[in-house]
Amino acid sequence: MEREQILKDINAIFIDILDNEDIVLTNETTAADVDGWDSLTHIQLVVAFENHFGIRFTTMEIQGWENVGAIVACISSKC
Template identity: 50%
Template structure:
């Protein structure tokens, strides 16, 4: 799977989870950029991503995420 496909899938997850069809993810997008992205939403987001991509994140990976670009890199590394 290409990174562009991962962004597309992630964007759909974000739009659904945050009930906002106007979300357009970029590599630099972070929690400060998305209304409602708090700690509980973060957990729900991680679970949704793990289910969609059939992967599992390690705690250290989750704690090290700074933005969507880094998230995509981690997902990409797990899929390839």
């Protein structure tokens, strides 16, 4: 799967979970850039990513995510 499509898919997941149609993610986006992206929401996002893409993440992978680009790269490596 191409990184652009992964970014579009996770953007849609963010919009759904955070109930905010105005979210536009880039590879550089961090939790500090998105209102409502806190630790609880992060868990919901991880579960949604896993379900959507049919993959599982390790704790080490999740802890290594510094921005959306890192999430996209991790998903890309598993798809």
